Amino acid sequence: MRNALGSVDTVLLLGGRSEIGLAVVERLVRAGASRVVLAARGGTAPAERLRELGAEVHVLDFDASRPETHPALIEEAAAKLGDLDVVIPAFGVLGSQAVYDDDPVAAARDVAVNFGGHVSAGLAAARRLREQGHGALVVLSSVAGVRVRKANFVYGSAKAGLDGFAQGLADSLHGTGVRVVLVRPGFVIGRMTRGMTPAPMSVTADAVADAVVEALGSGRGTVWVPARLRPVFAVMRILPRDVWRRMPR
Amino acid sequence: MTPLTGWGRTAPTPAxxxxxxxxxxxxxxxxxxxxxxxxARGLGRAYGDAAQNAGGLVLDCAALAPSWSLDEETGLVTASAGMSLHDLMTALLPRGWFVPVTPGTRYVTVGGAVAADVHGKNHHADSSFGAHLRSLRLLTADGTLRTLGPGDDLFWATVGGMGLTGVVVEAAFRCVPVETSRMRVDVRRTRDLEETLEVMTAGDHDYRYTVAWIDLLARGGRMGRSVLTRGDHARLDELPPRARRDPLAFGPRPRLSAPPWVPDGLLNRATIGAFNALWYGRAPADRRGLIQGVAPFFHPLDGVGGWNRMYGSRGFVQYQFVVPFGAEDTLRRIVERLSRAGVVSFLTVLKRFGEGTPGMLSFPMPGWTLALDIPVGQDGLAAMLTEFDGWVAAAGGRLYLAKDSRMSAATMAATYPRLEEWRAIRRRADPDGLFVSDLARRLRL
Known part of the structure; x- marks a missing residue:
């Protein structure tokens, strides 16, 4: 249960090796969370650091591309943790648009993970949270989905779908005691973007995690990281199409 | 589904x-x-999540068969669990009886008083509510109504058991005879914490009821300065002649009400500092024999309906701990730290506890208890209170479940040594875990 000062007790991370995900979990553990499930492909995830901080950590096998396994996984996590206070689906793949252009099947597969996987995992988690009458689901969207660019429109369109899904889900959960925290980071420097040139206003996984934890505590429903991306994208969204088309990246 | 919170108005959940x-x-x-x-839920005066059950069922027992009876010979009162202490006082005082224990508000139900094993200003002399109970009727998970007495394990798992053994439906307890409905009160100011502790230790046993209000914002040499209020039920011959005509009158003045909306941050260092200075400054240095009504003496805050709203939309937490006698250093450290941190606490009270009850999760034990309200939102509050938890646990003390809204399951397990014993009895009475609350989940009871 979340306590009066916003600390939570249990955390489920889907995509148990995600840098952003682990950075959020670590902060929640430092603030008092005592039980964690890391769900990751192959059933391996870096649990030691969290254990050193005093948390009881379980690692479960999880495959984001197999939606039929997601409801059972949520139940298994709940069996380990009790009520799920925070659920963070943080899995995702980022391929290059050039590769997708040549390999439509790979593109569809990645969209299935980046969007479809989040839909099945998100709905399975939401069902459990709704029954509990409390809990928070963190949805990691991206500014790439706020207005899709030609430079990465496969990834961007999956994020656009996820962003819409999260908004609708948040509205459908209104009044149930369950919260959705929709996170829209800009370019995140890290393992997922290694080898790419950082975009302006890029951030680190730690900065995203700080913003997520702040939102979990304050009750904010939508978080832009960094915060100034919000006014920037208010403008980006309404740029004329032929200007947007010329965006270099 | 209705969103519910405790009195502190934090962490709402629907039920x-x-x-x-x-x-x-x-x-x-x-x-x-x-x-x-x-x-079960009574009047919602527990500060935290004790009477919340996210996604589940909450039985609002405040309307549970309001009935009571009094044995005029022995003072034994049998009351349904939904009766409030306010209702009981209104019924009993004119007949010359007073409840054995009242907490700082009359607006608690009998069921809640049992479940939290509430204490009051007479704890050092009379222990807590459970000590005066003769029997309980408890609705258990199998749907049967059991009559329990102090010889039953389940009785002492229920006293202080936070409603997790079943629904208390009725309780019988001994009341105390009084000649009047007034209190004879001595008020005394102390200049710092040391004097407060000394005066309380030396003089508490001369009074049935005592409490100290501490000005937590006073610093340096004045740190811990307090106003001690100590009294007894006034005898008839102690009343002024006019009051003697109706010595048992009990009619608390109509309540003021806090406005429905209060700007956040109204209670801040400046306003509370000013209030504290005024309260301390106004109190007589040493005044004896003041005659006061029951309501202003025991329940000053009941005069303002919904005073909990004054803390603003984010609510507040109450931190109440007890440390055994001999652990005064822990008490001093905490007061010092609070004073240094400038924690804004309205009405911080210090009290000496006497013997506890056999209630397995009952809070009081012989020692010092300090209770303070803190509005949510002060920087570093969570970390500071967690640090205090560690000090309190190391000193052999604990936190009061009826006030708690934030401690960890680990702190709970470390500070309630009879938790396992309580769990075993609860499992026997409720093998499927029918009775559960947000507090029970948070503390993994």
Missing amino acids: TVLRPRSADEAAALLKEAGRRGVV
Whole structure:
């Protein structure tokens, strides 16, 4: 249960090796969370650091591309943790648009993970949270989905779908005691973007995690990281199409 | 689903709220509980999440068969669990009887008083509510109504058991005879914490009721300066002649009400500092024999309806701990730290506890208890209170479940040595875990 000062007790991370995900979990553990499930492909995830901080950590096998396994996984996590206070689906793949252009099947597969996987995992988690009458689901969207660019429109369109899904889900959960925290980071420097040139206003996984934890505590429903991306994208969204088309990246 | 919070107005969760009007109705409603279980709720004066049950069922027992009876010979009162202490005082005082224990508000139910094993200003002399109980009627998970006495394990798992053993439906307890409805009160100011502790230790046993209000914002040499209020029920011959005509009158003045909306941050260092200075400054240095009504003496805050709203939309936490006698250093460290941090606490009270009850999760033990309210939102508050938890645990003390809204399951397990024993009895009475609350989940009771 979340306590009066916003600390939570249990955390489920889907995509148990995600840098952003682990950075959020670590902060929640430092603030008092005592039980964690890391769900990751192959059933391996870096649990030691969290254990050193005093948390009881379980690692479960999880495959984001197999939606039929997601409801059972949520139940298994709940069996380990009790009520799920925070659920963070943080899995995702980022391929290059050039590769997708040549390999439509790979593109569809990645969209299935980046969007479809989040839909099945998100709905399975939401069902459990709704029954509990409390809990928070963190949805990691991206500014790439706020207005899709030609430079990465496969990834961007999956994020656009996820962003819409999260908004609708948040509205459908209104009044149930369950919260959705929709996170829209800009370019995140890290393992997922290694080898790419950082975009302006890029951030680190730690900065995203700080913003997520702040939102979990304050009750904010939508978080832009960094915060100034919000006014920037208010403008980006309404740029004329032929200007947007010329965006270099 | 209705969103519920405790008195501190933090961490709301929704539940299905049903209002049984009789024990039979309550028994029938237990069957409505699904996987998320059920817990009874009284007047919602527990500060945290004790009477919340996210996604489950909450039985609002405030309307549970309001009935009471009094044995005029022995003072034994049998009251339904939904009766408030306010209702009881209104009924009993004119007949010359007073409840054995009252907490800082009259607006608690008998059921809640049992479940939290409440204490009051007379704890050093009379222990807590459970010590005066003769019997209980408890609706258990199997739907049966059991009559329990102090010889039963389940009785002492229920006293202080936070409603997790069943629904208290009725309680019988001894009241105390009084000649008047007034209190004879001595007020004394102390200049710092050391003097407060000394004066309380030396003089508490001369009074049935004592409490100290501490000005937590005073610093340096004045740190811990207090106003001690100590008294007894006034005898008839101590009343002024006019009051003697109706010595047992009890009619608390109509309540003021806090405005429905209060700007956040109204209670801040400046306003509370000013209030504290005024309160301390106004108190007489040493005044004896003041005659006061029951309401202003025991329940000053009941004069303002909904005073909890004054803390603003984010609510507040109450931190109440006890440390055994001999652990005064821990008390000093905490007061020093609070004073240095400039923690804004309205009405911080210090009290000496006497003997506890055999209630397994009952809070009081011989020692010092300090209670303070803190508005949510002060920087570093969570970390500071967690640090205090560690000091309190190391000193052999603990936190009061009826006030708690934030401690960890680990702190709970470390500070309530009879928790396992309580769990075993609860498992026998409720093998499927029908009775559950947000507090029970948070603390993994």
